[in-house]
Amino acid sequence: MRKYDLGPRENRVVGKVLADQAKHIGDQVWLMSDDRKLTFAESNDIVNRYAHGLRAAGVKQGDPVTLLVDPSIDSVLLAFATARLGGVFTTINTDFHTDFLEDALRKTEADVLIVDAAYYDRLEPLPTTGGATKVFVLGELEKPGKVACKPVSDWLDGPNDPIEECAEWLDPVQCWWSSGTTGTPKGILHSHSSILMQAVAWDRGYTAGEVLYACTPLYLGSAWSGIIYTSLIYGLGCAIDARFSVSKFWDRIRHYGATHAFTLGAMHIYLWKQPPREDDADNPLKRFLAIPMPAELIPKFKKRFGIDDMSQGYGTSETFRVFNAPDKGEDRTGAILGTPVDRYEVALLDKDDCRVPDGTAGEICVRPKEPGCLFLGYYKDPQRTLEAWSSLWHHTGDMAVKKEDGLYYFADRKKDYIRYKGRSLSMFEVEAVCDQHPEVADVAAFGIQSEELDSESELMVVVVRRPNATLCEETLARFINEKAPYFFVPRYIEFVDEIPRNQHGRITKEPLRDRGVTEKTWDREHSSFEIAR
Numbered sequence: 001m002r003k004y005d006l007g008p009r010e011n012r013v014v015g016k017v018l019a020d021q022a023k024h025i026g027d028q029v030w031l032m033s034d035d036r037k038l039t040f041a042e043s044n045d046i047v048n049r050y051a052h053g054l055r056a057a058g059v060k061q062g063d064p065v066t067l068l069v070d071p072s073i074d075s076v077l078l079a080f081a082t083a084r085l086g087g088v089f090t091t092i093n094t095d096f097h098t099d100f101l102e103d104a105l106r107k108t109e110a111d112v113l114i115v116d117a118a119y120y121d122r123l124e125p126l127p128t129t130g131g132a133t134k135v136f137v138l139g140e141l142e143k144p145g146k147v148a149c150k151p152v153s154d155w156l157d158g159p160n161d162p163i164e165e166c167a168e169w170l171d172p173v174q175c176w177w178s179s180g181t182t183g184t185p186k187g188i189l190h191s192h193s194s195i196l197m198q199a200v201a202w203d204r205g206y207t208a209g210e211v212l213y214a215c216t217p218l219y220l221g222s223a224w225s226g227i228i229y230t231s232l233i234y235g236l237g238c239a240i241d242a243r244f245s246v247s248k249f250w251d252r253i254r255h256y257g258a259t260h261a262f263t264l265g266a267m268h269i270y271l272w273k274q275p276p277r278e279d280d281a282d283n284p285l286k287r288f289l290a291i292p293m294p295a296e297l298i299p300k301f302k303k304r305f306g307i308d309d310m311s312q313g314y315g316t317s318e319t320f321r322v323f324n325a326p327d328k329g330e331d332r333t334g335a336i337l338g339t340p341v342d343r344y345e346v347a348l349l350d351k352d353d354c355r356v357p358d359g360t361a362g363e364i365c366v367r368p369k370e371p372g373c374l375f376l377g378y379y380k381d382p383q384r385t386l387e388a389w390s391s392l393w394h395h396t397g398d399m400a401v402k403k404e405d406g407l408y409y410f411a412d413r414k415k416d417y418i419r420y421k422g423r424s425l426s427m428f429e430v431e432a433v434c435d436q437h438p439e440v441a442d443v444a445a446f447g448i449q450s451e452e453l454d455s456e457s458e459l460m461v462v463v464v465r466r467p468n469a470t471l472c473e474e475t476l477a478r479f480i481n482e483k484a485p486y487f488f489v490p491r492y493i494e495f496v497d498e499i500p501r502n503q504h505g506r507i508t509k510e511p512l513r514d515r516g517v518t519e520k521t522w523d524r525e526h527s528s529f530e531i532a533r
Helices: 012-027 040-056 073-084 098-108 119-121 152-158 192-200 222-234 249-256 269-272 295-304 383-389 427-435 471-484 510-515
Strands: 031-032 038-039 064-068 089-093 112-116 132-139 172-178 185-189 212-214 237-240 261-263 288-293 312-316 318-326 336-340 344-347 362-368 394-402 407-412 417-420 424-427 440-449 459-467 491-493
Touching: 012 031, 012 040, 012 073, 012 192, 012 222, 012 491, 031 040, 031 073, 038 040, 040 073, 040 152, 064 073, 064 098, 073 089, 073 112, 073 172, 098 172, 112 119, 119 132, 172 192, 185 192, 192 222, 192 318, 212 222, 212 249, 222 237, 222 261, 237 249, 261 269, 269 288, 269 295, 288 295, 288 312, 288 407, 288 424, 312 394, 318 344, 336 344, 383 471, 417 440, 417 459, 427 440, 427 471, 427 510, 440 510, 471 491
Parallel strands: 031 237, 064 089, 064 112, 089 172, 112 132, 212 237, 212 261, 261 288, 459 491
Antiparallel strands: 031 038, 172 185, 312 318, 318 336, 336 407, 344 362, 362 394, 394 407, 417 424, 440 459
């Protein structure tokens, strides 16, 4: 194991890290997927080839490149190639299609789009590709369609001579898109420094020969922040699967010899709910960053699966890790966030941005103690950036309480969104999709507490139908499934005569949340409806 030195600020450039690791531990395996393995040196060679290809396509310093890709060795190396040119790579949600996909492509303002062959057909029905005039396909196409494209594989036959790094440590390098809480998705823009510094926010005592396992999408920050950059900086192996599988998770851990894994939302709860097996503990996993995990379940999970460490923590796409909660083997309950990391000053603030006393819930707000830790702002959206940074604090929108033990505990979500299976889901967007149905007169979307996790919710919508409408629950669910990503399909739907509103005409959701599920509520889990992904 060789840990790269991020101390000097000029070292905090993504391409420099890979080139340096290739120079000093070039023969060591870094990336692996299924049976394919690449060393640091081989990875650096391919990054140079891809970078030459992107340069020939017109990508230069500061330019965005859009990636509509599944996690893979090549999708990671294409991102690094963009970074090597000083460009900004942005990853699009692979569940998007139709209007959602076109809108996301438009917002990136990228001239170059790289798309997995499996998603190429989604471009066909779009009126435009969002301004991207150069489309490159990763993988084999059975038959090209009307969207002109070229294969990424052509770049592998090109030059591999080193490309001089032109980026500085505070230059932008990566942007991913988070659901807006009261509007459209926002691009979260990070610098070279911020995405690298998060990987060393908490040293978990890695040792030589370890393998870190990633199975979450590249349009989320978890695979990048928790696995890819960490493995790069510490000189460790990085195993990549395109998606999470409940039934095959432990087989994949054994296949790669993975010692560290990262899951989000209820993924690990699904693992726990699988029928116990005699070989549950027969796996190489030593550390499992399963966030969030109910504190009372941690010791049981560790014992069943033979895991040494299940530390917890808290972070957002803008901040990365804010709190650490090391696993000390203590019996605790509640949604523990832990204590603040050294690089941030943290405060719990009320609606007036004043600190709340211990034992009182306040919004988690942070500011960095040094430059190059926090995100750069929302992509081409200065108004949202200013709103999030009011009173010289970045406001996360999440609530916490500091208790007598000195630890912070999750309290609530401040804004109108829910956490659903590890992702933030905007109620505004769900309602907008429902409103498109011609028989919907009014709609309100909100969260119902998940049975699996305190910090997660199931999606519920209540709907007022237009006069003489015949709309049923399954028809509405199917309509949403066709118009939006699969996770927009509510678990609960109920038709009502009226939705409560305040004197300003705004929907008041507190009475709806308090009422919750009733005898009239349709439950997708107890119906014959099947979601199409």
